[in-house]
Amino acid sequence: MTLGQRFARLATDAVVRRPALWRLFRGPIRRQFDRLAPRWDSLRGSDSLAPLEAALDRVPLPPQRVLDVGTGTGIAARVVGARYPEADVVGVDVAERMLDEARRLTDSKRVTYRAADAERLPFDSASFDLVTLNNMIPFFDELARVTAPGGHVAIAYSRGPQTPIWVPLERVRGELERRGFLHVADFRAGPGVALLARRS
Numbered sequence: 677m678t679l680g681q682r683f684a685r686l687a688t689d690a691v692v693r694r695p696a697l698w699r700l701f702r703g704p705i706r707r708q709f710d711r712l713a714p715r716w717d718s719l720r721g722s723d724s725l726a727p728l729e730a731a732l733d734r735v736p737l738p739p740q741r742v743l744d745v746g747t748g749t750g751i752a753a754r755v756v757g758a759r760y761p762e763a764d765v766v767g768v769d770v771a772e773r774m775l776d777e778a779r780r781l782t783d784s785k786r787v788t789y790r791a792a793d794a795e796r797l798p799f800d801s802a803s804f805d806l807v808t809l810n811n812m813i814p815f816f817d818e819l820a821r822v823t824a825p826g827g828h829v830a831i832a833y834s835r836g837p838q839t840p841i842w843v844p845l846e847r848v849r850g851e852l853e854r855r856g857f858l859h860v861a862d863f864r865a866g867p868g869v870a871l872l873a874r875r876s
């Protein structure tokens with residue numbers, strides 16, 4: 677792993693254990709991804725969305741309101757928008773330059789972007805019936821707050837434990853179950869993994 681990737685892993689480990697530590701990492705992480713934005717899409721493998729897509733295959737009903745947290749250049753938001761033609765999709769990120777790229781790459785008016793921090797999302801409670809995270813640090817309290825009852829959360833890591841931003845799925849599952857989610861299934865696709873859970 678590069679130094680930047682090691683830093684992202686350190687931040688992820690720390691923030692999942694103690695979310696309050698995010699205030700120390702927020703600035704450096706935002707600057708790191710702002711710097712990476714122009715070449716972010718050239719760094720990804722061609723099958724990097726496969727684990728997330730495997731999880732989405734198990735969502736029983738097409739969602740209407742979707743949130744992609746840590747959307748980066750919006751790849752997952754666009755995939756979700758194409759998969760669910762009736763859905764409004766919003767992607768959020770702290771890195772404005774990532775969002776600039778996301779807007780440049782997105783045609784659909786149903787897929788929009790907003791600068792926001794996953795630690796404190798600017799949305800009402802129960803606003804979304806699907807929330808996706810692809811290679812993103814989960815803030816579990818906010819995930820539980822914004823997901824509507826019966827809605828789903830899909831969390832994917834495209835290179836499994838080799839993903840710099842990585843949380844073991846057992847940990848993800850435990851944190852979600854403590855907040856009223858039911859585990860639906862884990863998925864594997866190449867080196868990547870994903871988890872789907874439903875808010876009870």
Ligand SMILES: C[S@@+](CC[C@H](N)C(=O)[O-])C[C@H]1O[C@@H](n2cnc3c(N)ncnc32)[C@H](O)[C@@H]1O
Binds near residue numbers: 745746769793795
């Ligand atoms: C590893 S990138 C993944 C981007 C995108 N999901 C993808 O798969 O290409 C992580 C993204 O999450 C963003 N991010 C990290 N922490 C965040 C937070 N607390 N709130 C919003 N965005 C965050 C970063 O700025 C970065 O764009």
